[in-house]
Amino acid sequence: MGSDQSSLPAGAPGSTLRSQRDEEIPYTQYSISKPIDSHSPRQSPRPQKPTRPVIKQEKDGLPKHEIVVVADGQIPVKDPDPELTKLNAIPMFFPILRGSLNIPVGSKETEVLDKLDHKQVLQLCLRYQDHLKQLSEAVAFDQNALCIRIKEVDHSIHVQNSSLVERQKKYAKFVEQFGRITETLSTLKKIQKGMDDIVPRMDILNSLLPAEDQLETFSFRTTRPVSRPS
């Protein structure tokens, strides 16, 4: 049977099939190379001419129309074991007992060869313990201070709230009293309107009466005996 040339895919070098992707069919380039999501401007799937970086210096000032082929650059290798990497990154240091390393070069005659003063190690550990204690005390102190502050703020907020409540009640009474002013005004207006209505009519009626029964002209002023303290 052998290998059929027609069974190869279209783009392979030996095949005689040609698809839309391979041939430069006019007017189809945009529809093929337009990606579905317009955010990733993917290149045309057709093989493109490589860029000419040599000409780049000439075209510095001009707008770039060239197609840039992004080469498969340095993909950062993922860290399989971050802890191992961190361990490897620790710089080299000497142990406390330098003589315990079998260094062929007897550099810097080791002061302490085989004896480790346990008392000093104990002092070191105690110092560390003390350090931790001081740190934790500082943190706990700050936290407690914050707690107290929160309680103070809460208390002051409640005090303010109660004063606002009292003020609001006072003002409610004021509002009610001032509201009476508006009522008074409206009542007075009604009275005025009524009087304006009645007084002319009263005058007309008065004038129609015979002269003896006529009342004096109506005025709002009431004649009252003014009593003065002597």
Added chain:
Amino acid sequence: MASNKAAAASWNQETKARLNDKVSSNINDIGSILRQAIRGSKSPDFLAQAAKNFASQESYIHNSHETMRKMDLLRSQLEFQHSSINRSLSCLDEVQDQLSSINH
């Protein structure tokens, strides 16, 4: 010759095993020393206590928040009252005029 080699190999293994034990016991001792250092400084106790205290403030903070919301409502009510008092005050002048017109 072969028995010498076997003996040497087993002696080698023995030293290696003993070194292993020594190293492991050293590391265990270091671990216990550090554990003592950390526990002895009582730092986790202090820190846990501080965290618990702080978490108990949550109720205070919640109360303060609610109170502030109520204060905001009160403030808007006060604003409303203020505007109504202003309106009534502006009618005061009219009342004065009416009274004077009645009296004269």
